[in-house]
Amino acid sequence: MLAIRATMFGLWVVAAAISAATGATAQTYPSRPIQIVVPNPPGGITDILARTLAARLSETWKQQVVVENRPAGAGTVGIGSVAKAAPDGHTLLVVADSFVTAPMIQSKLAYDPLTDFAPITGLGISPQALIVNPAVQAKTFAELIALGKKEPGKLNYGTFGVGTSGHLNIVLIENQTGAKFTPVHYRGAAPGLNDTIAGHIQMMIVSIGLVAQPWQAGKLRVLGFGSERRIARFPDVPTLAESGLPGYQAGSWYGLFASKGTPREIVDKLNAETRRILDDPQIRQKVLEPSFIFSIASSPDEFAARMRRDSDKWGKVIRGAGIKAQ
Secondary structure, eight states: OHHHHHHHHHHHHHHHHHHHHHHHHHHHOOOSOEEEEESSOTTSHHHHHHHHHHHHHHHHHTSOEEEEEOOGGGGHHHHHHHHTSOSSSSEEEEEETHHHHHHHHOTTOSOOTTTSEEEEEEEEEEEEEEEEOTTSSOSSHHHHHHHHHHSTTOSEEEESSTTSHHHHHHHHHHHHHOOOOEEEEOSSHHHHHHHHHHTSSOEEEEEHHHHHHHHHTTSOEEEEEOSSSOOTTOTTSOBTTTTTOTTOOOEEEEEEEEETTOOHHHHHHHHHHHHHHHHOHHHIIIIIGGGTOEEOOOOHHHHHHHHHHHHHHHHHHHHHHTOOOO
């Protein structure tokens, strides 16, 4: 009996020591500068969110937080560096939703987004607008679909890369309507948008924040938004769901990750502080709202569930269309 008690006491001591150690880890974090890797060039939404987060974390924790843009290899170099980083919360990743679909399109990635990272929280989602050049003979979504059925593949649409939301969301429209369009892949949204405005290609689905200004200047025509409900600032623009695609939503989300194995106490500390930042009215008014970004801050588990849902949804679309990296 005494031996059993001694064993139980020993286990309790070990458990207490582990608990104290992990608690101390969270309390002392961050113990040195934090690096946030962005696998995209400066200036995009991913970069804006990362720099907003870096500035506020640095201010709150009195520790340097540096954003490093690593767009090489279509972002895989930067993402891979975070996968290999020490799991201590001092190397983080801010990335868009194409992160989840990349392994289905690129067969030789050195990482798995669902298993090699610790999800911290979603940051924001940017609903997309379906746009056409004003010369296109379609003033409504229904008229565009009619054109895509009458002359399959004649209309070209720009994407910001194979397997990005700007590509897959059009493929999903094709699947649900029977229309057919031809993709033209660009290295980023901006060049595709410029070519749509110039009339070199006819259409695109891209962030509302990017198209609002040229659209209001008459350089583009918006046929619908991929948001869940109508946007308050543009109440006359229908959603694509109400235009003939029930349940359809189109947008890009952005999230924050650490390396796999990062202690949950550190993940939770980052989660709590990030959610506090995104709830700040100043951040919403000065950063999120001007770019039509809506916060999707949540628990790490809820964010991981979002990733799994996206993986299942887009996996079916990608396999059905036979999409592979070029």
